[in-house]
Amino acid sequence: MSLATDAADQPTLYKRIRADIEKRILTGEWPPGHRIPFEHELVARYGCSRMTVNKALSELAQADLIERRRRAGSFVRRPQHLSAVLKIADIRAEITALGRSYGYELMHRKLRNATAADRDRLGVKTAGKVVAITCRHSADGVPFAVEDRLIDLASVPDAAAADFSREPPGSWLLHHVPWTEAEHTISAILADDRTAEALDIAVGAPCLVVDRYTWRSARTITAVRLLYPGDSHRLVARFKGG
């Protein structure tokens, strides 16, 4: 196996060590849970000081590829479920960053006691109040996405008084509430009547769905579903590797 780690392309040692390990993880040679060699073993193998392998392993840990446990060793982490990592900041920022004019429209807002469905969606057990919001984002006047959001008022009491008629809830939350964890799920569905009308597409047209759940230390903050027209809009990501 000619490893993709070419000494000429990887001038520095710690990067080579990191790349070697990363490759073994990504190809599945070292599956999740596998204990990677101890620092002192890597020191021996690469003939370098401990700080050098430590830097390589620290970066892999920062990138969540491995988990390091004192006395036990370093272990390959379970891949982010489906090995997809997705970040979405804020649709308003996203659109304005593209140099397009941003439009926002609040379609529905309601403060209510959480229904069973709401509690299920937010993953909370106790009764409480929630804010349910439906709104639409547009770019250059064209529908860009519809948003269907639930905010748990037990976690974010300020949201009850927030004015979402001007500011999109995503931006408001980003500025007012720190979050510690989030999960995205991407899928595809066919547009139903309501969605088709809101996005100005045909009923039965493909839609890209992004479901996002946000937590602050095990406490759900918000659950949001974003629907994009599937054929026109695309989530693009560019990233470095090697």
Next chain:
Amino acid sequence: MSLATDAADQPTLYKRIRADIEKRILTGEWPPGHRIPFEHELVARYGCSRMTVNKALSELAQADLIERRRRAGSFVRRPQHLSAVLKIADIRAEITALGRSYGYELMHRKLRNATAADRDRLGVKTAGKVVAITCRHSADGVPFAVEDRLIDLASVPDAAAADFSREPPGSWLLHHVPWTEAEHTISAILADDRTAEALDIAVGAPCLVVDRYTWRSARTITAVRLLYPGDSHRLVARFKGG
């Protein structure tokens, strides 16, 4: 925005330095483009060795919060409004990591001179040979994704002789070819006849599409389109935030 930077919770010095700088960036005190203090200045301010501040700054750079330029200094980066960052390693590793049995089936393989469409898709101008592959991945015997791939033989001559009847091309490439950059585009379409048959779903059912382009220093390696059943399959991502 109450930042979670508590000196009592940050016992180690380099974490404190990192948190101090991060706080100034996130609060806007140091706006994008601002030059943060030189390492030797931070060494003086915190009374520690250069390696300690270097570790703090390196982690901030790895997290894309700052950009470091030799001789110039370290600068606050523009916030990443990039809509999505996505990593996908290898479907085989993905499925086996989930504890499901992986199945692979080569449906079509052809070595040919690049057509105009091929050249367009790969973004190359000159004529040359390509390998076109269609294959199917399954998990526990159920179709998981169909893959439609083009490999530029000018970039990867070994691919001409590779045996893709057993090993999926994605895994092979990962083992044999280093890449420096990649781009993903996610969209949604309706299944056409061929796709529907391959995925064992209905014609017109929603499909999740991941288009991936991979380069090695400005040279295209491969272009691949993955089609997933949109209603059953989901790309899930979980990540930490601040």
Next chain:
DNA sequence: CACGATTATATGTCTAGACATATAAGTCAA
């Protein structure tokens, strides 16, 4: 066997140096 105390060990952090390298800035000649 269950449980608490001890020990061994891998990682976590840090130091005070070293040399390499990219590049901003300054210098000088055409």
Next chain:
DNA sequence: TTGACTTATATGTCTAGACATATAATCGTG
């Protein structure tokens, strides 16, 4: 003014140590 050359400097990488700390493993005791 412009281009080529030189220099200064901030970061990049690395070493050979050190002590701290969490914890898996072992041992001893009831």
